[in-house]
Amino acid sequence: MQDIKRENTENHNEHTLVIEGRNAVLEAFRSGRTIDKLFVLDGCQDGPVRTIVREAKKHGTLLNFVGKERLNQLSQTGKHQGVIAYAAAYDYAEIDDMLKLASERGEDPFLFLLDGIEDPHNLGAIIRTANIVGAHGVIIPKRRAAGLTATVAKTSAGALNYTPVAKVTNLVKTIEELKEKGLWFVCADMDGEIMYDLNLTGPLGVVIGNEGEGVSRLVKEKCDFIAGIPMKGEISSLNASVAGGVLAYEILRQRMHKA
Secondary structure, three states: OOEEEEOOOOOOOOOOEEEEOHHHHHHHHHOOOOEEEEEEEOOOOOHHHHHHHHHHHHOOOEEEEEOHHHHHHHOOOOOOOOEEEEEOOOOOEOHHHHHHHHHHHOOOOEEEEEEOOOOHHHHHHHHHHHHHOOOOEEEEEOOOOOOOOHHHHHHOOOHHHOOOEEEEOOHHHHHHHHHHOOOEEEEEEEEEEEHHHOOOOOOEEEEEEEOOOEOOHHHHHHOOEEEEOOOOOOOOOOOHHHHHHHHHHHHHHHHHHHO
């Protein structure tokens, strides 16, 4: 029987399912379950562990080699056998699924790309907004970002059941590939051109940056438009999910007006 238990949902970094033990972790990989992170006892080189590490690399899982004390801290069963995996609460989609969804609806692709959103509440709120404005999917990076946890699912108010989320290794490369398929990209930045003056119709990807640092330089350089949100108060920044919502509704307004 697999040693799988639910993590404390109050933990900001929780991934909902914790899988412990060599057989359980290997079975999880082979069954196709999405494993976000794998913790392996540093220096352990026996056959089963090597097989698990090989599976992790094949699936692009984040690998962490740690000491026994750290594994004991992470373990909830006390029977980790040198390996602990964090699994996603929900299955991830493929970007092609999102483009297919747009095609089936007879609509131009409308995607959200999140550049390092770390707060699961923000991620959930953005997924909720993406669903409401009719976006076809949300794309998040594998590293330094929140994954699909129980907290995200709750904050999305059910939207996670309807809006596909894909996880990619490199956002810059993903943008380049989507540009080849006809998409344009806009990111929210306080120094950009006022969003009301931009043409935001057509196949579009909306890039929302990290809560503290905004959109990273390399990603911003790949964007076709930099959209500024008008602000009249003393505070000069918006919460990431709020900024995404404001920009998304201007896109929706333009798409409805064009239709």
